[in-house]
């Protein structure tokens with residue numbers, strides 16, 4: 114990592130030698146060079162382990178090295194030889210650790226033994242697993258079930274997630290918030306209404322036959338780099354890739370394939386995007402409306418002149434509902450409002466609409482740039498509208514492709530992690546396990562934050578993750594978090610949600626997915642679901658970080674046994690002894706997805722869950738693929754603009770996985786040695802009276818009486834549209850008001866926060 118701050122205009126392509134060098138450096142930094150190299154060859158292979166970084170699809174015929182430098186970084190970070198043992202906690206009080214950075218805390222290495230916070234010394238002290246489970250069970254029994262929450266970050270396996278949701282429901286609540294509530298929940302709410310499934314419809318081989326790709330708000334080079342292979346292949350076939358993103362992201366501009374020696378030697382790059390539209394943050398609904406307006410009006414003209422139709426009229430007639438209302442809304446929408454709200458000119462949109470009109474099969478890819486907005490659900494539905502206009506759902510080479518984040522975040526939803534009881538087959542679970550499942554709606558992430566703030570949430574049991582850092586409204590949430598009665602953190606590495614803690618607080622260290630998991634019946638495997646709905650087996654490859662660790666299923670079982678009355682239909686310890694028994698129960702609950710689970714999970718490429726929309730079966734309220742006309746194109750109705758106000762969007766760097774900060778460099782954006790930056794348009798810097806290198810304080814524009822500021826951000830000129838600025842997640846999270854979230858999905862609107870700037874006073 115760079116020790117000094119450095120800023121340059123980024124010019125190297127994504128992938129390429131930069132990646133190879135980066136991998137070697139990471140393995141050396143974590144002191145796992147030899148072992149790491151061997152382990153990486155097992156990453157994302159049918160007989161190996163599923164990468165713990167992103168959720169992108171794992172191909173049936175993998176590349177010799179089916180990992181990217183970020184996946185390698187995640188592996189090295191997990192199999193590191195560094196340890197944070199009970200001795201470390203003897204040397205540092207919890208209060209002292211509060212002043213450490215996210216990077217410093219996790220860089221200490223893997224947790225090795227269960228720990229309990231001791232009020233007298235303000236230190237975490239080692240305890241036995243039995244002591245931990247007994248007290249956690251006793252505390253949970255004393256509390257009202259509705260005042261406890263069971264949070265999941267998206268990394269734990271299908272087996273663990275299934276056990277965890279059972280634990281919560283048998284205990285008596287549906288309080289199962291998860292990281293997805295901050296991420297693709299906008300997808301899960303938007304798509305069931307329009308196409309009748311909560312997930313994407315694209316399979317890996319659709320990329321081989323598509324003839325046009327639209328890309329909205331997803332930073333492939335950093336966040337799902339293995340997908341660059343599919344994009345590069347498509348580009349070689351001449352497929353246009355049209356990108357909508359306020360930043361010119363390296364991975365979307367060009368890519369050198371580190372797996373292709375010829376390309377490496379000649380430094381040849383594949384240009385990725387054929388058209389790059391730098392829209393305003395929050396301008397997507399308007400941009401999509403512009404595309405749809407062109408298509409509808411071109412189709413109107415074709416119909417009038419007796420020419421071939423532009424839209425897929427047969428698809429619309431046979432399969433769609435709501436087309437006329439939507440088309441009327443598109444015709445009525447003014448170019449003035451489309452250009453104003455999107456920040457794009459009509460000519461650029463016309464070019465993109467032309468490429469769409471000419472393509473036989475189109476894929477629409479998207480990420481957080483669509484979902485993390487006040488109108489996040491509408492954004493996703495507008496992309497769905499665009500695709501439906503030409504029947505681009507449910508045919509080869511076409512479809513909608515939300516790129517999921519955590520490596521099993523989609524799968525956890527599939528096996529019952531949801532606060533919405535109607536999404537889970539509770540009758541089935543009741544039959545299988547002879548208990549009465551709670552039927553009322555549980556708490557999602559934003560509800561949970563409210564509950565922590567008002568004191569109604571008393572216990573927080575966390576299956577991975579770093580809730581306090583990932584959630585919005587940091588400065589109010591942190592002090593409230595300390596008033597929790599009970600905080601339980603099942604984790605691999607130390608983070609801020611552990612060092613801030615409740616009155617009774619435990620850290621329970623677990624095996625990571627890359628580690629060999631030995632139980633009564635022998636070495637265990639687990640399973641995960643990727644972004645394209647394929648399930649994969651995953652086997653640990655390295656010795657556990659410490660003999661003191663338990664597996665995640667064993668920890669969930671330990672808590673369940675201590676907190677719940679015995680249940681003759683469910684022996685948690687038998688499950689822990691043999692995970693295939695858990696899979697058998699998952700298959701009983703969802704036979705249509707998981708039949709023959711044990712055999713099929715080792716199929717190269719995984720086994721695909723049925724996705725009705727792929728067959729043009731529409732499980733929507735209307736029984737058809739449904740167009741939804743947008744209510745308005747203003748994406749930020751709760752945060753008005755002003756000339757001195759910038760729209761801040763928060764980003765991930767190349768050197769992080771969410772709140773895990775590997776290092777302070779962001780090589781594709783040319784930012785080195787610091788994360789405290791504000792990337793600004795040079796015209797705005799001048800207009801607002803600042804200069805490069807100034808330190809500024811960002812303050813949220815809101816009149817609710819709460820001061821939200823982040824100080825000491827370095828003014829850094831960057832190619833962003835006027836009126837927009839970018840900063841890093843999680844450093845900028847104190848700026849996000851808890852009420853600023855997507856209307857229907859409650860995803861915090863981390864991609865459009867109205868801020869004003871002032872010079873930071875020297876301390």
Ligand SMILES: Nc1nc2c(c(=O)[nH]1)N[C@H]1C(S)=C(S)[C@@H](COP(=O)(O)OP(=O)(O)OC[C@H]3O[C@@H](n4cnc5c(=O)[nH]c(N)nc54)[C@H](O)[C@@H]3O)O[C@H]1N2
Nearest residue numbers: 330331332336357394395480481482518519765769770771
């Ligand atoms: N290496 C690495 N990989 C990761 C992660 C990580 O932190 N590090 N995190 C994982 C997780 S949990 C997730 S959810 C995914 C996230 O992956 P992404 O979906 O790529 O999320 P972000 O990095 O937040 O940035 C999204 C992109 O949206 C653009 N953007 C911002 N605002 C707008 C807007 O209003 N409109 C449009 N069109 N674009 C906009 C940004 O410039 C950026 O390129 O990645 C996963 N993979």
Ligand SMILES: Nc1nc2c(c(=O)[nH]1)N[C@H]1C(S)=C(S)[C@@H](COP(=O)(O)OP(=O)(O)OC[C@H]3O[C@@H](n4cnc5c(=O)[nH]c(N)nc54)[C@H](O)[C@@H]3O)O[C@H]1N2
Nearest residue numbers: 266292295296577578579583603604606608771772842863
């Ligand atoms: N401003 C802003 N805020 C955001 C976002 C944004 O773009 N901008 N993105 C949002 C999104 S998309 C997401 S998904 C959330 C992420 O929110 P979370 O999922 O809660 O956070 P992570 O940083 O992924 O969690 C990291 C921690 O997980 C633990 N961990 C790692 N591996 C394992 C494991 O195998 N098992 C267990 N038990 N624990 C493990 C480690 O202790 C590590 O410190 O943040 C959200 N917050």
Ligand SMILES: [Mo]
Nearest residue numbers: 292296518519
């Ligand atoms: Mo995410």
